Amino acid sequence: MKEITIFGKGNMGRAIGENFKTAGNNVNYIDVDDPVENIGSIIILAVPYNVALKIAKTNRALFVGTTVIDITNPLDFDTWDNLVVPADSSAAAQIANELPDSKVVKGFNTTFAATLISKKIGGEHQTTVQLASDHDDAKQAIISALKGSGLAVLDSGKLRRARELEAFGFLQMTLAASEKITWNGGFGVFN
Numbered sequence: 001m002k003e004i005t006i007f008g009k010g011n012m013g014r015a016i017g018e019n020f021k022t023a024g025n026n027v028n029y030i031d032v033d034d035p036v037e038n039i040g041s042i043i044i045l046a047v048p049y050n051v052a053l054k055i056a057k058t059n060r061a062l063f064v065g066t067t068v069i070d071i072t073n074p075l076d077f078d079t080w081d082n083l084v085v086p087a088d089s090s091a092a093a094q095i096a097n098e099l100p101d102s103k104v105v106k107g108f109n110t111t112f113a114a115t116l117i118s119k120k121i122g123g124e125h126q127t128t129v130q131l132a133s134d135h136d137d138a139k140q141a142i143i144s145a146l147k148g149s150g151l152a153v154l155d156s157g158k159l160r161r162a163r164e165l166e167a168f169g170f171l172q173m174t175l176a177a178s179e180k181i182t183w184n185g186g187f188g189v190f191n
């Protein structure tokens, strides 16, 4: 059982929290504007990218030694045509730069909130959460904490792969926003 702290109680914060709870973990939520005192060993930044970056900067000392999951898709919402991070980087890499003594993991950004609740992509195939990080132990801790949640969890490689996961998340959002797929659908992973 792990102590999970989630910043943000929106669609993703709630959907992710329910999965960790179902798998037997303790979950507590923090309002971004509240003072932070107690923190779990796994922290999830379930807020927009600019807010996640600010939380990382503000809480660098408090987050030392913890696993921090960045779930953001850093879209330029004015154009829906770009990410706001450099093309050879990622939101997760930018957040990791702010948290040199934490284990930053990219995760959950390729799965819409509805598919985390239903555990199905398109109502049919099991939802797979992808994780990217340079910290193998952090990925393993997340995989083991989510056992019993009903989600599949895949180690998709090093933090460098966050760039591809974010490109993937970006494309999936444009497809749903243009109604070519539904918010219950998206990309699946099959083996």
Ligand SMILES: NC(=O)c1ccc[n+]([C@@H]2O[C@H](COP(=O)([O-])OP(=O)(O)OC[C@H]3O[C@@H](n4cnc5c(N)ncnc54)[C@H](OP(=O)(O)O)[C@@H]3O)[C@@H](O)[C@H]2O)c1
Pocket (backbone or CB within 6 Å): 007, 008, 009, 010, 011, 012, 013, 032, 033, 045, 046, 047, 048, 049, 051, 071, 072, 073, 074, 108, 109, 110, 111, 112, 113, 114, 169
């Ligand atoms: N929705 C999806 O299917 C999906 C899928 C993959 C990744 N993501 C990523 O997940 C993250 C959260 O998305 P979401 O769909 O859960 O959004 P959401 O339902 O709008 O929730 C966003 C959360 O962030 C807080 N927040 C927003 N702006 C803030 C600000 N300026 N200052 C402080 N707190 C702020 C909100 O607090 P208040 O309610 O108090 O404003 C809320 O708790 C985003 O980075 C998104 O890219 C979403």
